[in-house]
Amino acid sequence: AHVLARQLRAPFVNLKTFPLKTDLVRLLPETPARRFRALVLEERGDTLLVAMSDPLDLFGFDELAKILKRRLAMAVVADSQLAAVFDKHYRRSDEISGLAKALEKDIGDAVDFGALQASVGQEGAPVVRLLQSVFEDATRAGASDVHIEPQEGELLIRNRVDGILQTLTQADKRIAPALAQRLKLMAGLDISEKRLPQDGRFTLRLSDRTLDVRLSTMPSQYGESVVMRLLGQGSALRRLDVIGMPEDMLTRYRELLGRDSGMILVTGPTGSGKTSTLYASLAELDSEKLKIITAEDPIEYRLPGLTQVQVNEKIELSFAKVLRAALRQDPDVILVGEMRDAETAEIGLRAAITGHLLLSTLHTKDTISTPFRLLDMGAPPFMVATSLQAVLAQRLLRGVCKHCAEPHLATPQEQAWVNEVLRLNAEEPAPVKSMAGRGCADCNGTGYQGRRGVYEMLELDPDMALAIQDSDAAAFITAARKSLRGKTLADRSLAMVRDGKTSLAEAVRISVDAE
Template sequence: MRRIKKTQIAEMLLEHQLITKEQLETAIAQQKTSDKKIGQILVDLGYVEENKFLELLARQLEIPFVDLKSYTLQPDLVKLLPEFYARHFRAIVLKREGDAYLIGMADPQNLLAYDEFERILKAKINTALIREDDLLTILDAMYRRSEEISHFAESLSAELKPSDIDIFSGTQDFSSDDMPVVNLLRSIFEDAVQINASDIHIEPGEKVLRIRLRVDGVLQEQIVEEKAITQALVQRVKLMSGLNIAEKRLPQDGRFSIKVKDKFLDVRVSTMPIQYGESVVMRLLDQSADILRLNQIGMPKEIFEYYSQLLTASYGLLLIVGPTGSGKTTTLYASLNELNKAEDKIITVEDPVEYRLPRINQVQVHSQIGLTFANVLRSVLRQDPDIIMIGELRDQETMEIALRSAMTGHLVLATLHTNDTISSMTRLLDMGAEGYLVASVLRAVIAQRLVRRICMKCITDATLSPPEITWLKSLKHNEYLNVNYKHGTGCTYCHRTGYLGRIGVYELLPMVPELADALRQQDSNKFQLLAEKQPLYRPLVLAGMDLATRGITTVQEIIRMSGEI
């Protein structure tokens, strides 16, 4: 690497006509009262674009310039450099190059760093120029939380005696000396909130404790080597949830509320005995978040308009179907948001009640004491409701009450665990529903899935793999073969995943007269043939491909989704 003096940088910028002499003089004058480098001052003043300046500087230094926003980092390599040195020298490990490491540096001319890096990494060092702001963002994301969690885990592990850490027997009292476990839990929750995780998984392994966070439907894993803390952590969660800490042989369910970074979380807890202790899963429900409106959940215009019209009906059944985690509850709550008016009485029957809605009477099912969906619904009908929302049609009795409620002047919204709109009819009949009754009250069925959105900060053209091309050809829709598809390369904003947030994929099947006739006849073949000819019907896979062709999601996500259909 060449050495470049401050005067050479100025001359270089002038030579390439990136700045004028007047701009340089202004920057030099400002530098007299600042500790910033001349290049940074020119960027701050808006005289030169930062990327152009850095690319030119890298060429003059004879090293590469690496844009961290579009560079895929390897966390295990990044962690080779302790946080203190990474921040002190403004550096990060980018990759292994034979017997050397490529280190990204905001100031590659800081020669003091080289000896330290070689001492720590025990290898030769090559350098690349990086943007300092991007580096600091990455260091915050990749070091801060994991270091905090590890620190609190080590503190807790140091406080536990060998007799306290048998994960198979015994109890422990955390009444006065449990600050480390509180700090550890707080750090885990703050990490989850920061990356918008929906679930926290605490899973003891044979030698380590795994903490996994589900983000946009996909788990991200962090290993904690201090497995000895498992019992303390699990018992603390069980105490907060009102569970029996002595019972480790049976699954338990509980809940608690917690405030994290100005967010009020309702936490649903499930424990289960596994081979190395107890697994804990915590579902995080943000009670401070606004309930989405129907026009905010990503429904295509034609489905939104048709479904919105159905919500104005005075009676009938609207079914939302899909597997667990497909966004059915979000669609139901968005629907209730549209229906929530002073002139209508709305009662919901849920397990659990996920979000509190003003003016709406929400009932929590409690099967252990006999408060089942069916039992609640019988009482609901005596409460003079206009609209009823049923969290799930779980059994024949609940389904029959829902159908008869829809027939007797109530608008009923419910969910069903089926894969698509057409198969939901077969499911209802298999559960014992009368075909004529379903045909009379069912207004429409919406099937849905959630797919991850491409991160708009690192979106770029995608090159499809041979298996992806083969899959596209199997759709027998040639319009999908010559499309400029997109994907995310991974950046600091999306935590290196290439995705940020999720969007719904929807399939609508209106219950038109000819479909109702086929249903009364219980002719499933005729029903399917007629359903596939409906103008508003578009299978989930094709609806998903519409999003992929628009650059909203990836072909890979649609393939993943199609595996569930």
């Protein structure tokens, strides 16, 4: 390809480093792109730069000009690089768009609920094929959630990948009711109820894996919005030593897990990896020698040797009720998926006082605010002071794509954040060596690949416990800040930036979120 490019005096493009943009790539539909081994690279005024692996295919070049209806300039690429790019940027978008149009023709202007129910076992039904393709695309992309969102003039289908929503396709909004009703049928929900939110779950078998799907519907102005959380059955459980904890923190956290009693809370926003940390914590414990009971909603991993209980609010099987029952089962360790209310918090604190190790999560932004969140929920101060051993706050930072990483000069906003973290004046800025992804085929043009955990751990000492017991927030904050100096989420994030593991933009983003 290099030789051919030189002979034709056409530029040769390395797709592994070229910053491809999905919106430009998708100007050319997937079918002709694969047929003519071609790719749209750039837009230069009214001209499109198109790369082909066979620049001597003049018929193909003319066909591309007809399809794109633009003036074209040619570049050359290695054919061996095209397959990965096609899979990354098109994924199944053409197929999904085609299936959406087929479904639109199939349903016309009204949804036939009887036909939908009859199609439950029919793999060839348009609605079934469309959803199958959506799920397969989501799993291939590593999506954690799928959003089906009716808008004023269209239906958006989006995937959340590495914490960021990416549009998969846009379709006629008339197909939205058919998708919502089909999914509600799969989850055993009431398909006639569109005015109220509903929650359900179902198991989905794809060609190469099985998924547990948590379904949530909500009425909106333009129809029912549907969000699905995808949980892979049999997914490998990550160990504590690979989730990203610094070595000193990991050693101390393991010592805390070895205690006979007390409460350890993991905090952070939804999607910050709290559940993964709790499961990794349980995997550290010897289930053959310990009675371990969990109360979960849902059960995301099935662990041998544990008694795992699925919370079910529909039959009033709440976290609090499971926790009460668990205490009568002679447990050593109890995991409660979430401290949702005052009743659960108080029972959990009592359990931690009376000789049980209790692990749970709480929605707070950092470690320092956690004890007072428990007090705000109505927990007695003396119980919080006595039971709470440690709080682990965490976030997930997107990792810089190793294929297109390059040195990055901090923006004024980023430099101001660095100065604040390092407690420097604006007059004495500290330049920070950092990397950022330019965007390439491997990262779908985002500059990021995968996510890494960043952690802040606050272990309560006698001074902090006394401040909690006295409800003295100022004294607690002073003691906690002294303990955390140099070890906050912001400090740890900056260390990851310096190591080239994440970007300054990501570190600033999660720090703003933690404020």
